[in-house]
Amino acid sequence: MLTDCFINGERIASDSGAEFSVRDPATDQEIANVPLLTKHQVESAITAASEAWPAWRSMTAAERGELIRALSSLMKRDAERLALLMTREQGKPLAEARGEIAYATAFLDWSAEEGKRIYGETIPASSPDKRILVLRQPVGVTAIITPWNFPSAMITRKLGPALACGCTTVIKPAEDTPLSALAIGALAAEAGIPPGVVNIVTGEPEMIGDVFTTDDRVRKLSFTGSTEVGRILMRKASNNLLRLSMELGGHAPFIVFEDADLDRAVASAMGSKFRNGGQTCICANRFYVHDSVHDEFVARFSRAMSELRVGIGTEAGVDVGPLINDAAVEKVEQHVQDAASHGATIATGGSRLRLNGHADRFFAPTLIDGMTGEMLCRREETFGPVAPIARFSTEDEAIALANDTEYGLAAYFFTRDASRLMRVAEALEYGIVGANDAVPSTAQAPFGGMKHSGFGREGGKYAMDEYLETKFVSWVL
Numbered sequence: 001m002l003t004d005c006f007i008n009g010e011r012i013a014s015d016s017g018a019e020f021s022v023r024d025p026a027t028d029q030e031i032a033n034v035p036l037l038t039k040h041q042v043e044s045a046i047t048a049a050s051e052a053w054p055a056w057r058s059m060t061a062a063e064r065g066e067l068i069r070a071l072s073s074l075m076k077r078d079a080e081r082l083a084l085l086m087t088r089e090q091g092k093p094l095a096e097a098r099g100e101i102a103y104a105t106a107f108l109d110w111s112a113e114e115g116k117r118i119y120g121e122t123i124p125a126s127s128p129d130k131r132i133l134v135l136r137q138p139v140g141v142t143a144i145i146t147p148w149n150f151p152s153a154m155i156t157r158k159l160g161p162a163l164a165c166g167c168t169t170v171i172k173p174a175e176d177t178p179l180s181a182l183a184i185g186a187l188a189a190e191a192g193i194p195p196g197v198v199n200i201v202t203g204e205p206e207m208i209g210d211v212f213t214t215d216d217r218v219r220k221l222s223f224t225g226s227t228e229v230g231r232i233l234m235r236k237a238s239n240n241l242l243r244l245s246m247e248l249g250g251h252a253p254f255i256v257f258e259d260a261d262l263d264r265a266v267a268s269a270m271g272s273k274f275r276n277g278g279q280t281c282i283c284a285n286r287f288y289v290h291d292s293v294h295d296e297f298v299a300r301f302s303r304a305m306s307e308l309r310v311g312i313g314t315e316a317g318v319d320v321g322p323l324i325n326d327a328a329v330e331k332v333e334q335h336v337q338d339a340a341s342h343g344a345t346i347a348t349g350g351s352r353l354r355l356n357g358h359a360d361r362f363f364a365p366t367l368i369d370g371m372t373g374e375m376l377c378r379r380e381e382t383f384g385p386v387a388p389i390a391r392f393s394t395e396d397e398a399i400a401l402a403n404d405t406e407y408g409l410a411a412y413f414f415t416r417d418a419s420r421l422m423r424v425a426e427a428l429e430y431g432i433v434g435a436n437d438a439v440p441s442t443a444q445a446p447f448g449g450m451k452h453s454g455f456g457r458e459g460g461k462y463a464m465d466e467y468l469e470t471k472f473v474s475w476v477l
């Protein structure tokens with residue numbers, strides 16, 4: 001297993017010899033130690049990216065595309081190894097880890113092609129001897145900070161477009177899941193991506209965040225993580241007026257109207273809520289179900305939940321793995337206890353599952369009926385396998401409840417009425433709206449939020465704008 005960082009095409013240990021341990025969330029056993037790089041080493045990764053930039057940006061889009069596709073092919077070749085590594089460090093069921101590798105490579109494949117379609121413009125000028133040209137040029141050295149919940153896809157969703165646009169990169173993966181990132185670094189070298197174009201650094205997050213936001217050779221920072229950390233990075237980045245993309249927290253509402261196809265709504269609720277054990281920024285966090293179908297929906301949803309198998313992600317047939325760490329389980333527990341103390345009914349689950357020989361991080365899929373405004377689960381991201389449900393009686397009420405949050409990442413609703421479908425999609429203040437669909441993510445569509453869920457888009461042609469400058473050339477003939 002590769003545990004070195006990757007700077008300027010070389011495998012790097014920490015100059016100070018310091019390391020931190022990576023643990024399997026299912027067993028809490030140590031699986032690896034990775035470098036706590038020094039500040040100087042992080043700066044040397046930025047030096048490598050700066051020095052590699054002129055040659056990388058001068059290549060044709062087709063040449064860059066070929067190298068990006070080569071990385072994708074190697075990830076596909078090694079999919080089983082990468083999926084197993086991901087399950088070990090992150091905990092998600094192996095089938096989901098395999099799915100994530102496919103999802104991750106889709107961003108590389110898409111970007112490799114889309115890089116060929118970065119078009120400029122000519123604009124009719126105001127005098128006959130002038131020409132107006134608009135050029136799209138790479139922003140430059142790009143710092144990337146990624147979360148632990150999707151250890152591979154959140155890297156490639158940024159790396160693909162950054163590379164395709166001609167930017168070079170320094171990537172800091174989450175401390176809980178650095179191994180998937182280090183494996184991608186090694187594959188980037190094997191793919192023939194030149195030294196310095198992809199650098200991977202691990203270590204103390206605050207120090208690395210400081211270096212990324214204060215070194216003026218860094219021209220762009222793309223971050224996925226919590227709203228709280230996003231705010232801190234934004235403040236730090238303000239001195240350098242650093243260009244930012246922020247994919248932050250969410251609190252997705254899931255609305256079931258009286259005319260919904262209930263089979264589809266229940267299956268979609270399961271897919272959204274229990275993907276990655278509910279540790280997904282876009283997963284449904286609070287359910288609003290019309291009075292007339294509430295009891296039926298709760299009964300079916302609760303039955304489906306009780307059939308889920310919770311366990312270690314590498315075991316066959318497991319649907320929900322462990323939560324990432326102790327703090328995560330404690331938060332989920334706190335949300336459930338808080339809801340119960342405010343009068344909610346815990347219809348299914350409600351507590352940890354103590355599996356012999358494993359860490360105490362498994363939580364039973366939980367249905368909370370009777371969610372109200374004062375409950376923590378109504379206001380904060382739970383990030384666990386918990387589904388709180390409330391009733392509503394009118395469309396306007398459902399929309400108002402759904403929009404009553406500081407977040408604006410994803411929202412879902414289920415209806416068979418076509419005019420309601422458009423009306424509600426337009427009224428929801430969210431960057432991603434699933435209409436009769438609760439698994440919207442795909443490489444060719446724009447992913448990102450509004451309000452405190454951040455700004456910037458990843459995926460599809462929209463991702464390219466994040467890594468390009470627009471230059472106006474005014475030319476007198």
Ligand code: SIN
Pocket residue numbers: 149150224279280281282441
């Ligand atoms: C996320 O949790 O932000 C990623 C989810 C996705 O890409 O579908």
